[in-house]
Amino acid sequence: MENKIITISREFGSGGRYIGKLVGERLGIPVYDKEIIAKVAEQTGLAKEFVESKGEYSPSKSMFAYGFVVRNNLGESLEDYLHSIQRKIILELAEESSCVIVGRCADYILKDHPKRLNVFIYSTPEDKIKRIQTYLGGDNDADAKRKMREMDKKRSINYNYYTDQKWGDVRNYSLALNSGELGLDACVDLIVRAAEEL
Amino acid sequence: MENKIITISREFGSGGRYIGKLVGERLGIPVYDKEIIAKVAEQTGLAKEFVESKGEYSPSKSMFAYGFVVRNNLGESLEDYLHSIQRKIILELAEESSCVIVGRCADYILKDHPKRLNVFIYSTPEDKIKRIQTYLGGDNDADAKRKMREMDKKRSINYNYYTDQKWGDVRNYSLALNSGELGLDACVDLIVRAAEEL
Numbered sequence: 001m002e003n004k005i006i007t008i009s010r011e012f013g014s015g016g017r018y019i020g021k022l023v024g025e026r027l028g029i030p031v032y033d034k035e036i037i038a039k040v041a042e043q044t045g046l047a048k049e050f051v052e053s054k055g056e057y058s059p060s061k062s063m064f065a066y067g068f069v070v071r072n073n074l075g076e077s078l079e080d081y082l083h084s085i086q087r088k089i090i091l092e093l094a095e096e097s098s099c100v101i102v103g104r105c106a107d108y109i110l111k112d113h114p115k116r117l118n119v120f121i122y123s124t125p126e127d128k129i130k131r132i133q134t135y136l137g138g139d140n141d142a143d144a145k146r147k148m149r150e151m152d153k154k155r156s157i158n159y160n161y162y163t164d165q166k167w168g169d170v171r172n173y174s175l176a177l178n179s180g181e182l183g184l185d186a187c188v189d190l191i192v193r194a195a196e197e198l
Numbered sequence: 199m200e201n202k203i204i205t206i207s208r209e210f211g212s213g214g215r216y217i218g219k220l221v222g223e224r225l226g227i228p229v230y231d232k233e234i235i236a237k238v239a240e241q242t243g244l245a246k247e248f249v250e251s252k253g254e255y256s257p258s259k260s261m262f263a264y265g266f267v268v269r270n271n272l273g274e275s276l277e278d279y280l281h282s283i284q285r286k287i288i289l290e291l292a293e294e295s296s297c298v299i300v301g302r303c304a305d306y307i308l309k310d311h312p313k314r315l316n317v318f319i320y321s322t323p324e325d326k327i328k329r330i331q332t333y334l335g336g337d338n339d340a341d342a343k344r345k346m347r348e349m350d351k352k353r354s355i356n357y358n359y360y361t362d363q364k365w366g367d368v369r370n371y372s373l374a375l376n377s378g379e380l381g382l383d384a385c386v387d388l389i390v391r392a393a394e395e396l
Contacts, residue, residue: 122368169368170318170366170367170376171376173374173376174376175373175374175375175380176368176371176373177374178371178372182395183395186395193388193391194380194388197380197381
């Protein structure tokens, strides 16, 4: 029987990562998030910090930056190389067992997988700001708002560059849930319910 | 206790109207779709056909068309007048009882309602073309594709004009479901499940 794969794409501060974790627990299947960073670091010899910062947040090559990128002898930039390894690891994980994969363009990488559910978690700005402050500390709305915009901007540039799709466009996903309106528990229930149909 | 309102916005051919009907049946609450057309026609004296064609599909005023619009003595165009009556009727229906409302910018009109669930139903082009051919007849993919694009274009122009939001932008909705991937029955289950949380 084909493995069931649930990919979770999420806005920064939407609680998507936590929802992914709970979905994995409810379904009794592994959740891959930071684990992918460790695997990519292991296979490439790159530092975990570098993999973390470039695996989801790499800037698109701008006209100016392009000329200064380090390239290997295949003409790949270090970022492209990292992405090709990340892609290979995600495909291997999907082969191995049913699982939840958070972020890292997994929705796109696995879009032709026969049993995959692509989920997008988003939320209202107020809800995200509150969550960002709870987890990162601070009580300055402007700081949280800046962080939120910056992270989503980087994720979206990275996604748009490596997938040629638009990040957050509902048509890339099987379902999209507003965690601020629905609540985290309801989101988990809805995803588990949809996964049963796969 | 506050009424629960479920608004369903949908791509043409996505099965959203049918999903709305089944959700209403499952929850035992009325579903307003074409009924709104009849009410608007009754209150305005306009022909049902006119109300149907302009209530969801009116073109935005282009630079050229603007000068040729019929206006009442408040300076409203006939389309704006129709929309203001439609808006009033939707607000009244939401006051009356829990219900499902399909289309007609109800998600926007009721966005501050304390117990509303805004749903967007979309689907894959292949699924929509198949459904359009089943219901409208014909087996020419190009015809169905043209109809699909035309209807969604008109809905989106109408929505963007009357709501200053972007039609199909996930952030307007509580949840968005891909009916082609999930299946109509699963969509109904997920909406009913989410409505229980309201």
